[in-house]
Amino acid sequence: MHVAVLGAGVVGVTAAWYLREAGCEVTVVDRNEAVAAETSFANGGQISVSHAEPWATPRALRKLPSWLADRNSPLRLSPTPDPALWRWLLTFVGECRPARVRDNVRHLVALGLYSRAQLQALRAGLGLQYDQRTRGILHVYTDADEFRAARRAASLMREFGCERTVLDTEAALAVEPALRASAARIVGATYTADDESGDAHAFTQQLAARCRERGVRFLLNRHIHGFETAGGSIRGVRLDDASGAPTLQADAWVLALGSHSAALARPLGLRLPIQAAKGYSLTMPVRDPARAFEVSLTDDEHRLVFSRLGERLRIAGMAELGNVDLQLDPARCELLLRRTEALFPGAGDVSQARYWCGLRPSTPSNLPCIGRTPYPNLYLDTGHGTLGWTHACGSGRALADIVCGRRPEIDFPFRA
Numbered sequence: 286m287h288v289a290v291l292g293a294g295v296v297g298v299t300a301a302w303y304l305r306e307a308g309c310e311v312t313v314v315d316r317n318e319a320v321a322a323e324t325s326f327a328n329g330g331q332i333s334v335s336h337a338e339p340w341a342t343p344r345a346l347r348k349l350p351s352w353l354a355d356r357n358s359p360l361r362l363s364p365t366p367d368p369a370l371w372r373w374l375l376t377f378v379g380e381c382r383p384a385r386v387r388d389n390v391r392h393l394v395a396l397g398l399y400s401r402a403q404l405q406a407l408r409a410g411l412g413l414q415y416d417q418r419t420r421g422i423l424h425v426y427t428d429a430d431e432f433r434a435a436r437r438a439a440s441l442m443r444e445f446g447c448e449r450t451v452l453d454t455e456a457a458l459a460v461e462p463a464l465r466a467s468a469a470r471i472v473g474a475t476y477t478a479d480d481e482s483g484d485a486h487a488f489t490q491q492l493a494a495r496c497r498e499r500g501v502r503f504l505l506n507r508h509i510h511g512f513e514t515a516g517g518s519i520r521g522v523r524l525d526d527a528s529g530a531p532t533l534q535a536d537a538w539v540l541a542l543g544s545h546s547a548a549l550a551r552p553l554g555l556r557l558p559i560q561a562a563k564g565y566s567l568t569m570p571v572r573d574p575a576r577a578f579e580v581s582l583t584d585d586e587h588r589l590v591f592s593r594l595g596e597r598l599r600i601a602g603m604a605e606l607g608n609v610d611l612q613l614d615p616a617r618c619e620l621l622l623r624r625t626e627a628l629f630p631g632a633g634d635v636s637q638a639r640y641w642c643g644l645r646p647s648t649p650s651n652l653p654c655i656g657r658t659p660y661p662n663l664y665l666d667t668g669h670g671t672l673g674w675t676h677a678c679g680s681g682r683a684l685a686d687i688v689c690g691r692r693p694e695i696d697f698p699f700r701a
Contacts, residue, residue, distance in 0.1 A: 292541035294325040299681035321489035327641040329601035330592030334397035335477035339651035341380035359588035363607035377649040394445040400679025416594040417483035482581035482592040544644040546667040561644035566601035569633040577632040656700030
């Protein structure tokens with residue numbers, strides 16, 4: 286079977302790897318000149334099963350008005366006349382019901398645990414090195430209300446198999462001594478020892494090289510203009526490059542274009558519940574090793590994550606809905622730096638800070654869209670939101686099983 290994967294980010298490349306391992310002939314198509322050039326380029330770097338609490342919760346719904354009114358809040362909405370955005374928001378409100386939150390946490394934990402295990406096996410088998418750290422993820426809290434909510438979320442995740450332990454301030458400082466510079470602010474923490482971090486861009490580049498060694502073909506710098514259909518199936522996709530506008534043909538197709546998936550699927554009559562959530566990151570060299578964090582951290586109050594990538598510090602987070610341009614907002618960049626300096630003063634070389642933004646493909650439930658479509662040879666592996674790096678390997682392995690007619694190993698609401 287010849288399978289064409291549309292999208293060469295971390296999700297698309299991992300899907301390509303598992304499809305090739307399953308015996309498929311695989312072609313990967315992307316508009317960029319290199320793999321992992323967009324959302325996978327400078328993300329937060331976490332493999333975070335412990336980040337399984339969805340955005341949509343009763344608490345988030347109560348905070349939403351104040352967030353939207355505050356230009357400095359973690360979440361910003363830029364109203365547009367696009368009805369898809371308003372449908373997304375209405376669905377988001379529905380996902381805030383406690384029963385839906387419980388189901389979503391259960392599925393996110395299941396996919397996260399499975400995906401983390403697949404990543405570990407892949408890393409060991411291929412000898413991949415991408416500044417990975419296996420020292421866990423520490424969620425730190427400087428607000429008592431946020432910490433109380435985190436204890437409840439941690440209890441629910443433990444119920445589903447994610448060992449997220451509640452710590453007091455002293456125990457948190459024992460896990461990450463660099464927090465002592467801001468110890469007076471910290472009211473508590475949670476810790477998941479089995480979580481990891483690493484450079485998703487480096488991982489994707491290395492895995493793409495291994496894919497090429499196994500015969501996967503990459504068609505880069507090719508813009509995808511739409512599907513061609515015949516008899517209720519996908520016959521091909523229209524591409525363009527310097528040589529013209531050819532049509533690529535394959536037996537099956539995997540849509541892994543992140544935030545751009547919904548637009549490409551819409552002419553087929555498919556309405557994917559995906560909105561682009563613009564996020565930011567900051568990367569800077571370590572300036573003072575004694576002040577720099579060694580463990581990956583999450584600041585839930587400000588929706589930021591902190592990862593140590595070798596001798597670099599990566600800080601990422603925030604979300605803007607309705608704004609799909611890739612222009613950096615200096616005010617948002619300043620928020621990243623200000624919070625980093627508040628928690629880890631002097632840790633990084635601010636003079637060499639590099640800022641980046643990307644579009645996360647977010648669904649109202651935070652559950653990605655994986656599986657079949659009404660077109661028998663078109664499959665989905667998209668909509669992973671902030672957890673694309675966390676869920677990429679598990680999604681790719683499960684998607685390869687589905688394409689090849691096998692039942693995936695995990696219980697997850699795959700699209701049928």
